[in-house]
Amino acid sequence: PEEAHLMSSALAFSEKRASMIMTRLDHTFCIEVGSKLSFEALLRCYKSGFTRIPVYRKDPSCVVGLLFAKDLILVDPDDEIPVGAMLSFCGRSLHVVRHDTTIDKLLAAAQTQHSHLFFVVEGGPDAPASVAKWPPPISNVIGIVTLEDVLEELIAAE
Ligand code: ATP
Numbered sequence: 329p330e331e332a333h334l335m336s337s338a339l340a341f342s343e344k345r346a347s348m349i350m351t352r353l354d355h356t357f358c359i360e361v362g363s364k365l366s367f368e369a370l371l372r373c374y375k376s377g378f379t380r381i382p383v384y385r386k387d388p389s390c391v392v393g394l395l396f397a398k399d400l401i402l403v404d405p406d407d408e409i410p411v412g413a414m415l416s417f418c419g420r421s422l423h424v425v426r427h428d429t430t431i432d433k434l435l436a437a438a439q440t441q442h443s444h445l446f447f448v449v450e451g452g453p454d455a456p457a458s459v460a461k462w463p464p465p466i467s468n469v470i471g472i473v474t475l476e477d478v479l480e481e482l483i484a485a486e
């Protein structure tokens with residue numbers, strides 16, 4: 329029956345975890361905090377097509393900020409501004425989830441924290457989700473998960 333089907337798909341949905349649906353770090357477009365926003369760098373950001381661009385220090389697993397592509401419209405390529413300088417006036421808050429967070433909890437966190445993107449960490453905080461303000465870096469990042477990834481699972485589960 330219809331109800332039984334819906335219940336079993338909801339169950340399957342709640343068993344999936346952040347690490348199973350995330351975009352892995354090696355497939356994530358991100359930029360180094362010390363790099364300069366040259367014309368080429370800005371072009372790469374633009375061409376990536378992504379709205380949210382994680383900022384890391386030295387290693388992509390160490391996230392220190394998040395930039396929105398739209399924040400870059402004010403940047404003059406000739407100034408070659410370091411990414412870190414941009415973070416200081418338009419960095420966004422960072423939202424974190426553990427790799428084993430079930431995606432029903434992830435969906436709830438996205439709603440309560442008004443966030444579309446979460447950094448998925450190996451180990452990390454005990455709470456299912458937490459908010460960190462820049463500058464404290466988030467270490468042990470293994471990927472990112474967005475609301476889009478969660479909604480895709482919800483639809484696929486039907
Ligand atoms: P929006 O739809 O809000 O403009 P977007 O198109 O940049 O954002 P999402 O729709 O949130 O991105 O996600 C689409 C897919 O792209 C998801 O699988 C997500 O994990 C992935 N994604 C989002 N940002 C990045 C990024 N910076 N690098 C690689 N993949 C990303």
Ligand code: ATP
Pocket residue numbers: 420421422440441442443444445
């Ligand atoms: P996303 O598109 O990833 O949801 P965002 O721009 O909506 O990002 P952030 O800039 O990452 O939000 O800000 C994070 C937190 O700041 C959110 O939890 C939200 O509650 C709060 N926030 C964002 N914009 C405003 C605002 N204009 N007024 C009050 N609080 C805000």
